[in-house]
Amino acid sequence: MRWLKNNFVSPSQLRQLGVLGLNERNLACISAHNPRSSFPSVDDKLLTKLLAQDYQIATPALLGTIRHQAEIAKFEDYLPKQGGFVIKPAKGSGGKGILVIQFASGDKYLKASGEWISRQAVERHLSNLISGLYSLGGHPDAAIIESLIHSAKEFADFTFEGVPDIRVIIYHGYPIMAMMRLSTRASDGKANLHQGALGVGIDLTLGTAIQAVQDDRPVFVHPDTGSVLQKLRIQNWQYLLELAAGCYDMTGLGYLGADLVVDAELGPLLLELNARPGLAIQMANGAGLKPRLEAIDQHRAQLRGPAEVSEVRVKVAQQLFARQVCSVSPLNVE
Template sequence: MLSLFRRKRTPLSPLERMRPRDVNPIEEILGINMRNALIAKYNPRSAIERARDKVAAKVALEAAGISCTGTVAVIDDHQTLMNFKPLRDMPDAWAIKPARGSQGDGILLAVRREGDVWYKGSGTPLTETDVMHHIQRVVDGGFSGDTASEDAALIEPLIIADPALADLCPEGLPDLRVICLHDEPLMAMLRLPTNESDGKANLHQRAIGAGVSLETGRITRALVKGEVVTHHPDTGINLIGFEVPGWDRVLELASKCGPAIGLGYSGSDIVLDKNDGPLIIEVNAHPGIEIQNICQLGLKAQMHAVGEDFR
């Protein structure tokens, strides 16, 4: 499927090669109002809610045969919580995520275990009591970010980054965002943690946003909070031209996510695991438009190229 996608697609980078002389570049940019109109047009409320719930989304993705991060446990009520024993039921390295959390709020990570104690990447110890208190806060809806009175705690094995990506960053887990219209990838970026971002791949906390060419899987441009960079500020490694491992697989997975959940316009978040390769961690029904600044491409132009008429 992917090879067909690449054959039928008109290359869009650099954008100037495809821009008619009488087209204003600003007309190629997808603005927030048009983005919202696309979401209203292509993303039903039921699909948005499915994407919003990480547990429900993972069920839909796995049912479609899409590779996702693993699952240790889902704790969605207090009875399940009472029967859960972290020392018995959790691995040596793990991630706890609120099913309805956003922007990383409420995520707790342990990178190793020594005896009856886990340790965060910072070296902070976590006892079984600490873990249970955090899970209870998640289940109580403390991180849900909406009006839900309760939530579910999704516990997953900790992802070990592909060594090629891990070498770029001092710490943290890089991830990819791929924007799709139906099953057509439109634009992609790699998000790289920095010391300033506290090891998180969060652009608002000064992680690096790096535009990736759909055709080659190579980084073409990188920014930190709007400032162009060519090297990672902490490791000094050159970013421009870096080729993302498993790029064909990344695009193949991203192209399947929206249809699996019922979204026509989506942003798939993908990690590259050391052992399992590309894995879906989340699908966003309201992907942002900052990716256009990072890639120096317009999403509206990309959508025109795959047949969207914006009516």
């Protein structure tokens, strides 16, 4: 896909570039390939954790859950004696409602962004969360308290006070596109593109950066650390892709997004799954999803015999989508 300098394209150009639109994603991908009966396993992060345990897929440690307002006053009973923690809605979406605490001192809590908040602020957050402020459909929810993930050292220069995550789009078990989301000061230390995090397209074969965007605009260096994004490289990339591809076998969802992280001590972990992954990954990669969906459909139509296992599916995807450098890609401009 050619990077367009003005970022404005016509509908016909988008079609030529193979960009998948929202309506087509909803109809041709989600409705067509995701059984409604499988949605709860990914919409509820608690169920996802239990399912991952059955498939021996590592996830961040669960410290506790809070379901009722009366339980909020005792939330500190679930906190680790040392270190930080994360509070998130069990049925949240888009990164909303996630509170990352790096350190606790008395009744003060240090957020990933460097801001100190009070115990009362944490309690208000829990109350809003349980009331359904951040959940899908606004229904009452449960608060999950997890152990804090410590980012791998190789990412230290590419993120601001937060843990980067890796989004992989999986189509019938084949990884078709990936990006890394890097937190910034603007995103409050969260790897959330809508709040100002960076989206870095990742080459499926090499695990290296292709191009990067922030707020849909090309960037070359991290705005807070000054690190050159072209130098970003993900170790254990093959294993991470196989982990993501295995989520298809776990859920039965034909089109999903797998969000992974790399902990400094525990290694690769499954953070969560998404049955309705967003489309900004196309901007981060400078490539459209439609040609890749069609390529997998053609490959599957030619299969004979038993279904391919996750390791084989990863290799097939890497062969089909070997890197095609964008002619004016932000990370490849001289």
